[in-house]
Amino acid sequence: xxxxxxxxxxxxxxxxxxxxxxxxxxxxxxxxxxxxxxxxxxxxxxxxxxxxxxxxxxxxxxxxxxxxxxxxxxxxxxxxxxxxxxxxxxxxxxxxxxxxxxxxxxxxxxxxxxxxxxxxxxxxxxxxxxxxxxxxxxxxxxxxxxxxxxxxxxxxxxxxxxxxxxxxxxxxxxxxxxxxxxxxxxxxxxxxxxxxxxxxxxxxxxxxxxxxxxxxxxxxxxxxxxxxxxxxxxxxxxxxxxxxxxxxxxxxxxxxxxxxxxxxxxxxxxxxxxxxxxxxxxxxxxxxxxxxxxxxxxxxxxxxxxxxxxxxxxxxxxxxxxxxxxxxxxxxxxxxxx
Numbered sequence: 001x002x003x004x005x006x007x008x009x010x011x012x013x014x015x016x017x018x019x020x021x022x023x024x025x026x027x028x029x030x031x032x033x034x035x036x037x038x039x040x041x042x043x044x045x046x047x048x049x050x051x052x053x054x055x056x057x058x059x060x061x062x063x064x065x066x067x068x069x070x071x072x073x074x075x076x077x078x079x080x081x082x083x084x085x086x087x088x089x090x091x092x093x094x095x096x097x098x099x100x101x102x103x104x105x106x107x108x109x110x111x112x113x114x115x116x117x118x119x120x121x122x123x124x125x126x127x128x129x130x131x132x133x134x135x136x137x138x139x140x141x142x143x144x145x146x147x148x149x150x151x152x153x154x155x156x157x158x159x160x161x162x163x164x165x166x167x168x169x170x171x172x173x174x175x176x177x178x179x180x181x182x183x184x185x186x187x188x189x190x191x192x193x194x195x196x197x198x199x200x201x202x203x204x205x206x207x208x209x210x211x212x213x214x215x216x217x218x219x220x221x222x223x224x225x226x227x228x229x230x231x232x233x234x235x236x237x238x239x240x241x242x243x244x245x246x247x248x249x250x251x252x253x254x255x256x257x258x259x260x261x262x263x264x265x266x267x268x269x270x271x272x273x274x275x276x277x278x279x280x281x282x283x284x285x286x287x288x289x290x291x292x293x294x295x296x297x298x299x300x301x302x303x304x305x306x307x308x309x310x311x312x313x314x315x316x317x318x319x320x321x322x323x324x325x326x327x328x329x330x331x332x333x334x335x336x337x338x
Contacts, residue, residue, distance in 0.1 A: 005197020012045030036080035041088035093300035120248035144169035149218030161279035189258040202328035225291030229298025
């Protein structure tokens with residue numbers, strides 16, 4: 001997979017302003033700070049703008065100078081958009097500070113569940129599988145990178161245990177086992193372009209929002225509790241979904257190069273669940289009990305954003321249309337040979 005992404009077309013004044021800044025040109029009408037406060041915080045323009053503003057902290061965009069990572073106009077505009085997004089998340093995911101109850105709820109799955117992975121396991125098509133992979137590539141091709149921002153904000157057992165989980169995510173010291181690389185192999189095996197950021201311009205806001213929340217929680221030290229809650233949510237909910245996705249790929253005739261990514265997560269994340277719950281969250285809150293509410297919020301916000309994504313994808317499929325924005329390449333190709 002290529003190291004950097006193409007800068008995507010804008011979707012409105014916010015993403016247009018971020019694009020201008022990244023390309024070295026001041027926005028013609030000045031910084032759209034008022035638009036940041038009034039825009040739909042879950043909408044396409046703000047979510048794409050946030051994703052673009054965060055990307056210089058990761059691998060950047062082709063044709064964009066590395067110096068733009070700390071452009072003051074970019075940081076001012078990003079801060080205004082972050083505030084709007086964070087306020088909207090807090091309003092949409094209210095609750096109390098009962099971390100144990102939030103964690104326990106993650107382990108409960110109704111018998112009649114019919115999420116995206118259930119659909120793909122039972123009846124999904126190759127085209128729908130490819131759409132799923134294109135959506136997920138926005139995070140999976142940098143899997144566990146946003147969570148790494150929290151490492152210097154922790155200490156003691158919480159830090160040691162979170163690093164142990166990250167060590168597994170990054171391949172346990174073996175480059176060929178890095179999870180982002182395994183996902184790239186899955187995409188290629190499914191007939192997709194595994195270039196980093198290839199599907200960014202085709203990803204709707206509901207796909208960008210969960211990744212933006214990770215970046216927001218990771219880059220703000222004040223939200224370190226929310227970042228830990230987010231990471232715990234991913235690790236706890238991963239094994240059942242990974243098992244279903246492996247079965248879905250097997251049903252569709254995919255090879256081991258495709259299923260490896262998910263089979264790797266079934267066992268590894270089952271162990272990570274206990275480590276995150278007991279050793280990371282437990283130790284963090286023993287040291288900083290004032291972060292209890294933030295950890296609980298991080299869990300609720302993660303569940304909310306995943307639910308919004310699932311509703312969008314399943315709604316589109318039920319309506320017989322694509323869940324991606326128009327023009328996504330390779331989605332409708334014939335299935336790979338069995």
